[in-house]
Amino acid sequence: MKRPDSIVIASQNAHKVIEFEDAFKDTGVSIKSLKHFENVPEIEETGTTFEENATLKATGIMKFTHQAVIADDSGLVVQALDGQPGVHSARYAGDHDDDANNNKLLKEMQNKQNRNAYFESVLVYLTPEGDKVVASGRINGEILRARRGNNDFGYDPLFYVPEAQKTLAEMSTHDKNLISHRGNAIRNLLNKLLEMWDQ
Template identity: 85%
Template sequence: MIASQNSHKIIEFEDAFKNTGVTIKSLKHFDNVPEIDETGSTFEENATLKATGIMKFSHQAVIADDSGLVVKALNGAPGVHSARYAGDHDDDANNNKLLKEMQNKSDRSAYFESVLVYLTPEGDKVVASGRIDGEILTARRGNNDFGYDPLFYVPSQQETLAEMTTHDKNMISHRGNAIRNLLSRLQGLWD
């Protein structure tokens, strides 16, 4: 069970898990899903809150993710508040605020971090993380406009995350790296 209703995240997980024999479900498969307050001060704390709440609701093994954009020139903002930086999960407003905040900033370095928490009703817990470094552009580029992807430029690829296919993005992204780290740790648990 992926503790998300975000279609973009679900597609990333489905792509990553497609050759593992594991069937992915998401919160879209359930009614009356409880709201989980993300009151943690770190990505791991928020992912653990989500995993615990959804595991208690679904009585299934859960993978919860908390991810965000960390910008050096903004003292780490938006960080754990990435999804609500300028409003509740409003990608366009978030990107507009980021562009405004980054005006006149010479240091454009940033990274995305993702922390995944796997939790089972039996008490198994596995934590994995991933990161990708890049730069914040001065204008959006690309059509796969999930989150801050149109503004996040990856120098090694010479593209923004929004210019990449889902598969190519998963091969280098913070969430893709976290999923690979999690899968390698779960293999020992599942064997």
């Protein structure tokens, strides 16, 4: 598998792009975001799994840019809610409305004893030559009954990590990246790619 000169991250999220830049900094591969392109098409996420959605995104952006692409899909999986919000995590109670999503989660979990949950991230690497590599990562935790922490993004204020004795929102961005689902997925993907590139 050929090592590309650059990889497009199928995201406009600056935090995500920085995470990838950091991970790939010693590989000789430069990282681009969708901000490098004009008239980027909206990709409908109609999949029923994280991998399906990540593949849809990767395929759409790869066809648009004609370059190697990494796309991700991730979300919160809560045991007591039969795996919800899952692929609908960002749109659980309103489109990318973190406050509404957290309020809905608190309401749904009100009378639940089982608070176990995990965040999962699935990454899909796709090239115009037809190479496809999939990697995933997760972090286990529990859903609290009230928000904690100010570094809040998504469900982080409600997601408690027992080993760290903190919610994700109580951690620095650096500490969170060391253990987060996306951080784990990026490391897993990079290890796979380094094994396959230039062989």
